[in-house]
Amino acid sequence: xxxxxxxxxxxxxxxxxxxxxxxxxxxxxxxxxxxxxxxxxxxxxxxxxxxxxxxxxxxxxxxxxxxxxxxxxxxxxxxxxxxxxxxxxxxxxxxxxxxxxxxxxxxxx
Amino acid sequence: xxxxxxxxxxxxxxxxxxxxxxxxxxxxxxxxxxxxxxxxxxxxxxxxxxxxxxxxxxxxxxxxxxxxxxxxxxxxxxxxxxxxxxxxxxxxxxxxxxxxxxxxxxxxxxxxxxxxxxxxxxxxxxxxxxxxxxxxxxxxxxxxxxxxxxxxxxxxxxxxxxxxxxxxxxxxxxxxxxxxxxxxxxxxxxxxxxxxxxxxxxxxxxxxxxxxxxxxxxxxxxxxxxxxxxxxxxxxxxxxxxxxxxxxxxxxxxxxxxxxxxxxxxxxxxxxxxxxxxxxxxxxxxxxxxxxxxxxxxxxxxxxxxxxxxxxxxxxxxxxxxxxxxxxxxxxxxxxxxxxxxxxxxxxxxxxxxxxxxxxxxxxxxxxxxxxxxxxxxxxxxxxxxxxxxxxxxxxxxxxxxxxxxxxxxxxxxxxxxxxxxxxxxxxxxxxxxxxxxxxxxxxxxxxxxxxxxxxxxxxxxxxxxxxxxxxxxxxxxxxxxxxxxxxxxxxxxxxxxxxxxxxxxxxxxxxxxxxxxxxxxxxxxxxxxxxxxxxxxxxxxxxxxxxxxxxxxxxxxxxxxxxxxxxxxxxxxxxxxxxxxxxxxxxxxxxxxxxxxxxxxxxxxxxxxxxxxxxxxxxxxxxxxxxxxxxxxxxxxxxxxxxxxxxxxxxxxxxxxxxxxxxxxxxxxxxxxxxxxxxxxxxxxxxxxxxxxxxxxxxxxxxxxxxxxxxxxxxxxxxxxxxxxxxxxxxxxxxxxxxxxxxxxxxxxxxxxxxxxxxxxxxxxxxxxxxxxxxxxxxxxxxxxxxxxxxxxxxxxxxxxxxxxxxxxxxxxxxxxxxxxxxxxxxxxxxxxxxxxxxxxxxxxxxxxxxxxxxxxxxxxxxxxxxxxx
Numbered sequence: 012x013x014x015x016x017x018x019x020x021x022x023x024x025x026x027x028x029x030x031x032x033x034x035x036x037x038x039x040x041x042x043x044x045x046x047x048x049x050x051x052x053x054x055x056x057x058x059x060x061x062x063x064x065x066x067x068x069x070x071x072x073x074x075x076x077x078x079x080x081x082x083x084x085x086x087x088x089x090x091x092x093x094x095x096x097x098x099x100x101x102x103x104x105x106x107x108x109x110x111x112x113x114x115x116x117x118x119x120x
Numbered sequence: 121x122x123x124x125x126x127x128x129x130x131x132x133x134x135x136x137x138x139x140x141x142x143x144x145x146x147x148x149x150x151x152x153x154x155x156x157x158x159x160x161x162x163x164x165x166x167x168x169x170x171x172x173x174x175x176x177x178x179x180x181x182x183x184x185x186x187x188x189x190x191x192x193x194x195x196x197x198x199x200x201x202x203x204x205x206x207x208x209x210x211x212x213x214x215x216x217x218x219x220x221x222x223x224x225x226x227x228x229x230x231x232x233x234x235x236x237x238x239x240x241x242x243x244x245x246x247x248x249x250x251x252x253x254x255x256x257x258x259x260x261x262x263x264x265x266x267x268x269x270x271x272x273x274x275x276x277x278x279x280x281x282x283x284x285x286x287x288x289x290x291x292x293x294x295x296x297x298x299x300x301x302x303x304x305x306x307x308x309x310x311x312x313x314x315x316x317x318x319x320x321x322x323x324x325x326x327x328x329x330x331x332x333x334x335x336x337x338x339x340x341x342x343x344x345x346x347x348x349x350x351x352x353x354x355x356x357x358x359x360x361x362x363x364x365x366x367x368x369x370x371x372x373x374x375x376x377x378x379x380x381x382x383x384x385x386x387x388x389x390x391x392x393x394x395x396x397x398x399x400x401x402x403x404x405x406x407x408x409x410x411x412x413x414x415x416x417x418x419x420x421x422x423x424x425x426x427x428x429x430x431x432x433x434x435x436x437x438x439x440x441x442x443x444x445x446x447x448x449x450x451x452x453x454x455x456x457x458x459x460x461x462x463x464x465x466x467x468x469x470x471x472x473x474x475x476x477x478x479x480x481x482x483x484x485x486x487x488x489x490x491x492x493x494x495x496x497x498x499x500x501x502x503x504x505x506x507x508x509x510x511x512x513x514x515x516x517x518x519x520x521x522x523x524x525x526x527x528x529x530x531x532x533x534x535x536x537x538x539x540x541x542x543x544x545x546x547x548x549x550x551x552x553x554x555x556x557x558x559x560x561x562x563x564x565x566x567x568x569x570x571x572x573x574x575x576x577x578x579x580x581x582x583x584x585x586x587x588x589x590x591x592x593x594x595x596x597x598x599x600x601x602x603x604x605x606x607x608x609x610x611x612x613x614x615x616x617x618x619x620x621x622x623x624x625x626x627x628x629x630x631x632x633x634x635x636x637x638x639x640x641x642x643x644x645x646x647x648x649x650x651x652x653x654x655x656x657x658x659x660x661x662x663x664x665x666x667x668x669x670x671x672x673x674x675x676x677x678x679x680x681x682x683x684x685x686x687x688x689x690x691x692x693x694x695x696x697x698x699x700x701x702x703x704x705x706x707x708x709x710x711x712x713x714x715x716x717x718x719x720x721x722x723x724x725x726x727x728x729x730x731x732x733x734x735x736x737x738x739x740x741x742x743x744x745x746x747x748x749x750x751x752x753x754x755x756x757x758x759x760x761x762x763x764x765x766x767x768x769x770x771x772x773x774x775x776x777x778x779x780x781x782x783x784x785x786x787x788x789x790x791x792x793x794x795x796x797x798x799x800x801x802x803x804x805x806x807x808x809x810x811x812x813x814x815x816x817x818x819x820x821x822x823x824x825x826x827x828x829x830x831x832x833x834x835x836x837x838x839x840x841x842x843x844x845x846x847x848x849x850x851x852x853x854x855x856x857x858x859x860x861x862x863x864x865x866x867x868x869x870x871x872x873x874x875x876x877x878x879x880x881x882x883x884x885x886x887x888x889x890x891x892x893x894x895x896x897x898x899x900x901x902x903x904x905x906x907x908x909x910x911x912x913x914x915x916x917x918x919x920x921x922x923x924x925x926x927x928x929x930x931x932x933x934x935x936x937x938x939x940x941x942x943x944x945x946x947x948x949x950x951x952x953x954x955x956x957x958x959x960x961x962x963x964x965x966x967x968x969x970x971x972x973x974x975x976x977x978x979x980x981x982x983x984x985x986x987x988x989x990x991x
Binding site for chain 1: 125150154
């Protein structure tokens, strides 16, 4: 197994928003989901996950609520706010342009 | 929505802190437990699973901190810790805290008190629309601005200038209202059109004055003020178009003005001002106007100046060459108090600065002895900013407590000041403690905290390097920068205090000079009364004379009354009539104003004039006997310089055909307006030889004023029940009132000067005591090496004397520079008065040396053994 890729803060924010774009989730599940989607390539440093969640909540991009988890325990679920959806859309677009640009450079020559 | 969420997020973190923290714990615990459960599923033992989960998560506590930081409330926790720490320190150093808080409370309180007065009197805008565009016009001749302009000037200005959008004349008036219970005297105004227009004042009911009210033969009308309408007429809307009885005549009420409009000077009614049509005579009125857009006061004055030659051509030679004066209405009303109040405000700000300097010195001294604490904290990794903040929080705490206590001072003092302040000060009744004053107090406290807190904070955090940790705290504390700052603060304090003391001495000397001026009459036991007689029922001079004679006769017969006199004016009541006179009428250039008054034969004895030569006018000077006069010393000196005036004949105006008067007596000058205003030379004529009506009854008695007042009232009511007693003067109070503004300024600035003096001396003493305390080791070494106590004393004294000398020289220079600005506030005292400029510095220097001597004495008693054993 390759060692997990280091992640920048902005990237983590975007990944959190993307994971939450389908359904509301609690922190553990978000980390798990990112790991799954990236086929274990991305391991969210859990210590930065919660500060990031609270930061996004503070910016009004996420809405938090307490509800029962699938194993019937009280957990804090996060979901996207309309503002969060908008930010995700722009970040995704920015990311794709950035990636395309990097690809062009890397493949050039 | 998003913004609301963001605010809610932070607000909750602040308010619901415990709940938010508990939720955070829950959230993180859930994560660890979930991870543990997952690990168990992967086949680990329970213990291993839990450990792995924790390891993966890292230090839970650190993350909590990070999450809390995301909520951006960390600084609040820090500040509250600083505050707690600060409060503990303040409580530990009670003496220090009390000294600082007390000093600040005094400084801030005194400043707020004066601000409350300045705010009430000077800073409150006049209650008229665009009040800064309203100007008061007058004519100034012989450098005296009487505040009025002649009829010719007014008419010409109105016709020939375009700088004013509206202009009106007015004069103060008063009337006796009857038919509403007891007759009452109310003040009002007589005004031309468009008087209300100039102020943009609106009527509340009915109409304002209109042009139809000014045509000859028009019905007499009156406009009531809202206040008069509400109090005397019970706010009855049907008052409009009803007649009221004023001065014995019916007047039709045509309207009620908007609430709050009471110009001029608490006017309760307005009547049309109809200028008498008498060719040759020129009447004088007050003039108000509204400047046109884009016109300044200066350009308006220039425009009026342009008309001066035209104006002179309308007037007789003696009436020419007057200068038109344009003042804003504000300047006209408050000009006389602006300067003294600004001076007081300046003085109190200086006092505040001295207080701040003192507190800064105290905190500096203390932060010096706290070097070790700072060094330790820096070494343990505290940021410099954190230390600065700690010190600032401590200063802010001190300033907050001092400011809160200081806010109480105006509450107590403003009432006393209003009582003490001269009633002539317009707006004195508007002085109150309001939001503006409290805001000022708060701002002053914040500023004070910054002023006295920043210097120690910056130097404290800077000099608290590692060096202070190793060496003895006390010695290391006295860094060079520290010493320089503290010494400069003390020099500043001494200089500033000296400036205040010098200023206070000047004003006190003026006040002493003013009250020592002889009023020229015996105020103790002297009273005066005036009754205004409605012209409707007292149209003939004989009626007026008969009325006053009756009053005088009946009062004379009243037991306890020693003497009664009737006259045309009273001392300190101004003079009703003056004439430009010269020694001999050929010399126009030598003309000066001479005041005339007609008095009866009992005046001298009743009023208690001071006879210098000859005799008083007496009851034998009646019609048919040779006309006589009694003149004041200044009149005698003018008319008959270098010789006795008695027996000489007074010069007369050419037009006067009557027999000239012979001077029978010379009296001391009688104060006409105020003790500190030089009286105009005055000539007293025997009223029995002339035909003028009496205006004032003077009474001498040993009785209580209240009893006398009741007696006079009874006598007046007995003769004519429809007359109110218009005025009643206790002459002793009138004398005091005439110097009240001076007393007010003098008392206040003395209080400030004493405070400043004490603070500066405390500052000096504190510095010297602290310096001796920190030099104990050095002094011990000197003594051990054989220094005599004489040498040690000198060493310390030299240091103090140098600071003192610097402060005194600087202060004297500052006072000298400022003395010119207070010159106009002085009476009979040169701005470079020797007592102020020699006495004040000497006193300060002497007391200052004593303040240095005490710690210096202590220095000589330093025991070398104990001193060297320190640390």
